Amino acid sequence: MGKDRNGAAGADPEVAVLTVALAGLLEEDSASPAPASTALVAIARGRGADAEPVRTLALRRKGTHSGATGSGAAGDDMADRRALVYSLTKTILAAAVLRLVARGVVELDGPAERWLPELAGRQGSVTVAQILTHRAGLPDYGGQADYHAAVAAGATPWSGDEFLARCGLEGPPVGSFAYSNIGYLLIGRLLERAGGAPLAEILGREVFAPLGLASASLLRDRADLDGLFFGPSPAFGGAAVAEAYHPGWVSHGVVAMTAADACRLIHGLAEEYLPGPLLRRMRDGLPVGGPMGGRPWVEPSYGLGMMVELDPAAGPYWGHTGGGPGVTPAAYHAPGPVPVSVAVLLDGEDGALAEWMAVEVLHRLRSR
Numbered sequence: 001m002g003k004d005r006n007g008a009a010g011a012d013p014e015v016a017v018l019t020v021a022l023a024g025l026l027e028e029d030s031a032s033p034a035p036a037s038t039a040l041v042a043i044a045r046g047r048g049a050d051a052e053p054v055r056t057l058a059l060r061r062k063g064t065h066s067g068a069t070g071s072g073a074a075g076d077d078m079a080d081r082r083a084l085v086y087s088l089t090k091t092i093l094a095a096a097v098l099r100l101v102a103r104g105v106v107e108l109d110g111p112a113e114r115w116l117p118e119l120a121g122r123q124g125s126v127t128v129a130q131i132l133t134h135r136a137g138l139p140d141y142g143g144q145a146d147y148h149a150a151v152a153a154g155a156t157p158w159s160g161d162e163f164l165a166r167c168g169l170e171g172p173p174v175g176s177f178a179y180s181n182i183g184y185l186l187i188g189r190l191l192e193r194a195g196g197a198p199l200a201e202i203l204g205r206e207v208f209a210p211l212g213l214a215s216a217s218l219l220r221d222r223a224d225l226d227g228l229f230f231g232p233s234p235a236f237g238g239a240a241v242a243e244a245y246h247p248g249w250v251s252h253g254v255v256a257m258t259a260a261d262a263c264r265l266i267h268g269l270a271e272e273y274l275p276g277p278l279l280r281r282m283r284d285g286l287p288v289g290g291p292m293g294g295r296p297w298v299e300p301s302y303g304l305g306m307m308v309e310l311d312p313a314a315g316p317y318w319g320h321t322g323g324g325p326g327v328t329p330a331a332y333h334a335p336g337p338v339p340v341s342v343a344v345l346l347d348g349e350d351g352a353l354a355e356w357m358a359v360e361v362l363h364r365l366r367s368r
Helices: 013-027 088-102 128-132 145-152 160-167 181-195 199-211 259-268 276-283 351-365
Strands: 002-004 038-045 055-060 082-084 217-219 254-258 300-302 307-309 317-321 328-334 340-346
Touching (some): 013 055, 013 351, 038 259, 038 351, 088 199, 088 254, 088 276, 088 328, 128 181, 160 181, 181 199, 199 217, 259 328, 317 351
Antiparallel strands (some): 038 055, 038 340, 082 254, 217 254, 307 317, 328 340
16 A cells, blocks of 8 residues: 555545555556656645645555665655656756747747757758657667667766767658657757756746756756666666766756646646747647557657657546656646546556556546
């Protein structure tokens, strides 16, 4: 079972039933080489003055001690632990870009080369929107052996320029979907140039402060990982992730926050944070292929920094899943008369489980 942020599960019968369902998912056998033993699940319901306070459930697999590590003692409240949110950072970067678009600083459908001279040598122009939707014909490093070897060895991360030099700037045809961390490295540079400040300052100003994300920060150094929520990772053998990993290996930068703030992020994006047309544009995804084996997606698509379920029976919902050494985040929002958002943090490397847990919450609570 688990405990919520304010005490034992069961005080709210509806949450007690949901907790049992989520605990059942956590108990299921996992094909992951790094299965989770602990899940932090934050839930938000309602809008505006009628919104309920965010509630965080802490669940542990039966018969295990939490694999989560950090500087805190075993009795610390797990709900307050921050974690790397890995590719959920893409949603944060996209939100910051859209704030600049709303003020007329950046043109979403204008040439990205205005802010990114790195692209000037390529054939043809691409737009800022195409980069945000992974349709700008840019490569990725996820399949590069030298990248994974360097991460596992605990090496000093490549600089932004070295990422670009090693990966290049030519990928699949422009217009086709090809997930690209390199594209979001460039989005980080665009934000600094258009926003006139370091990326950490821009994210604080454009995203964290407006949405009340008090725990959120952009991490830069290995020392920043101390005390974060991690489980073990096969990438580092028996070494603690906080000692072996470096956040600089996420080329576009990586944010850390609590599960509650990840939930506030995805919930807040659906309120009055952006003008209506830009919010609709953000979540209007284009299909990226068929169902994904073992994952809850039926008609997966991708908008502006958001993964979107298009199937009307399975969804609609939108948000992002991340993944990296020692932790898996997933945060999603379902609209409706009583909108629901959920964020899941696992101390394992199992994106499918994080998504199934998130969808379980959305499906149970959105029809309330």
